[in-house]
Amino acid sequence: DPYADDPIRHPALKVNSQRPFNAEPPPELLTENYITPNPIFFTRNHLPVPNLDPDTYRLHVVGPPGGQSLCLSLDDLYQFPKHEITVTLQCAGNRRSEMTRFKEVRGLEWSAGAISTARWAGARLCDVLAQAGHQLSETEAHVCFEGLDSDPTGTAYGASIPLARAMDPEAEVLLAYEMNGQPLPRDHGFPVRVVVPGVVGARHVKWLGKVSVEPEESYSHWQRRDYKGFSPCVDWDTVDFDSAPSIQELPVQSAITQPKDGETIESGEVTVKGYAWSGGGRAVVRVDVSLDGGLTWQVAELDGEEQRARKAWAWRLWQLQAPVPAGKKELNIVCKAVDDSYNVQPDTVAPIWNLRGVLSNAWHRVHVHVAP
Numbered sequence: 047d048p049y050a051d052d053p054i055r056h057p058a059l060k061v062n063s064q065r066p067f068n069a070e071p072p073p074e075l076l077t078e079n080y081i082t083p084n085p086i087f088f089t090r091n092h093l094p095v096p097n098l099d100p101d102t103y104r105l106h107v108v109g110p111p112g113g114q115s116l117c118l119s120l121d122d123l124y125q126f127p128k129h130e131i132t133v134t135l136q137c138a139g140n141r142r143s144e145m146t147r148f149k150e151v152r153g154l155e156w157s158a159g160a161i162s163t164a165r166w167a168g169a170r171l172c173d174v175l176a177q178a179g180h181q182l183s184e185t186e187a188h189v190c191f192e193g194l195d196s197d198p199t200g201t202a203y204g205a206s207i208p209l210a211r212a213m214d215p216e217a218e219v220l221l222a223y224e225m226n227g228q229p230l231p232r233d234h235g236f237p238v239r240v241v242v243p244g245v246v247g248a249r250h251v252k253w254l255g256k257v258s259v260e261p262e263e264s265y266s267h268w269q270r271r272d273y274k275g276f277s278p279c280v281d282w283d284t285v286d287f288d289s290a291p292s293i294q295e296l297p298v299q300s301a302i303t304q305p306k307d308g309e310t311i312e313s314g315e316v317t318v319k320g321y322a323w324s325g326g327g328r329a330v331v332r333v334d335v336s337l338d339g340g341l342t343w344q345v346a347e348l349d350g351e352e353q354r355a356r357k358a359w360a361w362r363l364w365q366l367q368a369p370v371p372a373g374k375k376e377l378n379i380v381c382k383a384v385d386d387s388y389n390v391q392p393d394t395v396a397p398i399w400n401l402r403g404v405l406s407n408a409w410h411r412v413h414v415h416v417a418p
């Protein structure tokens with residue numbers, strides 16, 4: 047069993063698949079803290095978790111022609127300036143189960159918990175690439191990452207990002223060796239993973255073994271044959287994966303974590319809580335909440351750290367306290383966020399449904415009963 051050596055996990059996690067391990071925190075724990083505690087940070091593994099020895103670990107960085115390839119130990123990585131940032135990581139499949147309910151899709155049944163936030167620390171990728179002699183002159187190039195996890199045929203997990211993002215110090219792409227002040231937990235990439243702020247989780251390659259600059263995107267299955275969006279009219283017989291760009295920056299997202307769907311709430315006052323985030327460093331400027339399915343709206347209060355302009359890498363938590371409208375036996379609670387490009391979430395799943403169930407960011411809806 048290639049999974050026999052996987053780590054022990056926190057019992058509160060809702061498991062979507064045991065082998066490979068995929069799990070999300072329950073909603074009430076997800077937004078209890080602005081920073082997600084490591085043991086309940088969502089986990090998305092495609093393969094068995096490698097068990098790497100920090101003393102013999104090496105990161106291979108391929109240099110350009112005429113440059114210098116690097117073979118870095120953990121101690122070597124610690125010599126680069128240490129950079130620490132708060133970043134929210136979201137899987138492209140977050141909230142897929144809502145798409146499935148509309149029409150069947152292929153993929154893990156994530157609820158709204160395939161998203162979490164941590165303080166990440168490590169070396170900046172741009173510093174490491176510069177040391178190997180890379181420059182931004184290779185304008186159309188991509189930085190390819192390979193994990194040290196692999197399938198029985200020896201194929202490793204891989205993904206890539208544009209070189210322009212990797213070389214931009216303002217983009218703050220990290221080779222992270224710390225998560226919330228601790229060495230990375232095994233499930234989250236021990237000893238080193240990539241953190242690409244504002245970009246889909248799939249590019250944050252864990253158990254990083256190799257970095258190279260290539261003229262083309264990674265040839266990995268997960269870069270080319272997965273993690274792409276399509277029209278609702280495309281099905282598995284007609285899909286042409288080469289016709290769509292790989293997902294990089296994610297669209298604006300928000301979800302309700304309290305109350306829970308199907309719950310019975312007290313009459314009087316209701317507290318609605320949730321999270322909101324957008325890709326590409328776009329800040330959340332507003333979260334609107336409706337108690338009547340979207341007919342009337344109220345503006346939620348934003349909590350958590352203030353976001354930096356163009357570098358809003360981490361989510362906002364939000365809440366709304368409101369009187370329960372008199373005489374109501376049930377409420378249809380809805381939330382939607384607005385980012386600083388005034389991007390909004392679509393009201394329903396129908397126009398964004400896609401066969402792989404990615405990019406699921408319709409208004410989030412929770413139906414509750416009101417105690418008599």
Ligand code: MTE
Nearest residue numbers: 088089090092137193203247248250251252
């Ligand atoms: N890196 C490797 N090596 N193997 C993987 O399976 N999964 C990716 C990414 N990096 C993956 C990986 C996907 S799809 C996501 S959403 C994130 O890791 C999840 O990171 P987490 O498990 O730390 O939450």
Ligand code: MO
Nearest residue numbers: 137138247248
């Ligand atoms: Mo993912």
